[in-house]
Amino acid sequence: MKKNYSCLNKFVQRRIVGGLRTVAFLFVLFVSGAGASAQVLPGIEAMIKEAEVYRNSEPQKAYTLASKALAEAIRQKHEPSMARVYRFIGVLNFMMGNLEISQLQFDSAYLLYKKLGDEKGIAASLNNIGVIHQEKSNYSKAIECFDQSVKLKLKLGDTVGATSGMINTGTIYSYTGDNINAIKTFDEVVRIASMNKDTSRLIDANINLSTVWINERKPQKALVLLHKARELAVITGDEYSLAYCYNNIGGVYQNTFQNDKAITYFSMALALRDDLGDIAGLATTLDNLGKIYIRLNRFDQALDCFFQALQYNQQTGDKRSTAIALNSIGELLIKKKDFQAALGYFYKGISIANELGLRQDSRIMYANMIMSYAAIHQFDSVQVYFAHYNSTSDSTWYLKANESSDYTQLTPEKEEESKSGYWFYLIYGLLLLFVAVMVWAMAKRRFTQKAEVNES
Numbered sequence: 001m002k003k004n005y006s007c008l009n010k011f012v013q014r015r016i017v018g019g020l021r022t023v024a025f026l027f028v029l030f031v032s033g034a035g036a037s038a039q040v041l042p043g044i045e046a047m048i049k050e051a052e053v054y055r056n057s058e059p060q061k062a063y064t065l066a067s068k069a070l071a072e073a074i075r076q077k078h079e080p081s082m083a084r085v086y087r088f089i090g091v092l093n094f095m096m097g098n099l100e101i102s103q104l105q106f107d108s109a110y111l112l113y114k115k116l117g118d119e120k121g122i123a124a125s126l127n128n129i130g131v132i133h134q135e136k137s138n139y140s141k142a143i144e145c146f147d148q149s150v151k152l153k154l155k156l157g158d159t160v161g162a163t164s165g166m167i168n169t170g171t172i173y174s175y176t177g178d179n180i181n182a183i184k185t186f187d188e189v190v191r192i193a194s195m196n197k198d199t200s201r202l203i204d205a206n207i208n209l210s211t212v213w214i215n216e217r218k219p220q221k222a223l224v225l226l227h228k229a230r231e232l233a234v235i236t237g238d239e240y241s242l243a244y245c246y247n248n249i250g251g252v253y254q255n256t257f258q259n260d261k262a263i264t265y266f267s268m269a270l271a272l273r274d275d276l277g278d279i280a281g282l283a284t285t286l287d288n289l290g291k292i293y294i295r296l297n298r299f300d301q302a303l304d305c306f307f308q309a310l311q312y313n314q315q316t317g318d319k320r321s322t323a324i325a326l327n328s329i330g331e332l333l334i335k336k337k338d339f340q341a342a343l344g345y346f347y348k349g350i351s352i353a354n355e356l357g358l359r360q361d362s363r364i365m366y367a368n369m370i371m372s373y374a375a376i377h378q379f380d381s382v383q384v385y386f387a388h389y390n391s392t393s394d395s396t397w398y399l400k401a402n403e404s405s406d407y408t409q410l411t412p413e414k415e416e417e418s419k420s421g422y423w424f425y426l427i428y429g430l431l432l433l434f435v436a437v438m439v440w441a442m443a444k445r446r447f448t449q450k451a452e453v454n455e456s
Contacts, residue, residue: 044069044081048088055092063092083112083121090128094135099317103132123152127165137319137356139172146172163189163201167208174212175320177360182212203229203241210248215360219252226252243272243281251288263292283312283321287328294332303332320361323352327365330372339372346372363392 040048047069054062066089073081090105106128113121130145146165153162170185186209193201210225230245232238250265266288273281286309293302310325326349333342346365353361366389373381 040084041078041081044073059092079112083109119152123149143169143172159192159196163192167204171208176357179212199232199236203232207244219256222252243269279312280316283309299336319352323349339375343372359392
């Protein structure tokens, strides 16, 4: 049964929705790797195989079967079988949103594999633990786990598992604004996956790499990758990936103000995610739809979408998306000239973004706070948040670029891109200067008015 989204009204039935500024990432959660680490007892393996049949359709039934398998493995004191079942139950708990229990299961599997000296099991468990840290927004710990897992998998010749971990690492790099390392990582995944004809990883890598190019303001590069991923997803019947493609293609079209095309692709994304029951995906698409409603000056419908997106993000425990939803609500309240209420949402969003080290997201919200405080003539606060805004504009990414020889060799294409980037930052800098001058002028005017009052 389809859920009723009040902000959509009749648009769900007509499959017409729209919009986006935030683009979704596809994050590779688990490569099952069910087989073969240390030898698992045949009876236990058969029980897990039976549980796997119900993993996506009836997870509770799968959990019951897996629990019986674990009890039998413990009864026989067979550690390889215990580790195998711990990993499987960890995946089930993750799917059901029980992150703490899931981490305990993965930790138990990891310790058993370490004791057994089973490198394949160790690598798989490290990837699982990394996913948990990513979901909890512990990005540095997640990258550490993924990197260790990738090294072991490459050593063992497991390119499928290695590229999955690399996709996870690249996604985190992009979350935190490190686009250069994100591009390098995803390019390497594409190279390895193409060499091994790994269609699933090619889809994942192209979706994620396209998102980085969107952030780098290269929409045509993003579209080429997304259409490649879309075609592969259709061929393989991968509906989750197909929904990501629809969502992100719509985002590219909206960012380039091709609203009709954006509406077409967002309609397909929302409908498919609704069919799949993809709560996290629905939250993203609802946020995107809200952006379209803002563009069309339909503010009440936009606000309804944003609040539903916020509710879903909080339900899934996705802190970064929660921060984005809070910012979206704040921006809409600015449009409605409710600046005081907007500040409350920006403050909550900034607290989350700073906690997670999300420099780009913090920077956007600091700029919004500057505008809000200026609008209500609180110029002391404007100065405070202008300083915070400037503090997020560091030069670390330039240093990383200089360390990467592959990306510093100048070609005619890169020279043209460099010129385009120069003009963008020049215009951006002039805009900031204009804002600063306006704030100074308003502050001076306020001071003069106070002086006149005192003299009268």
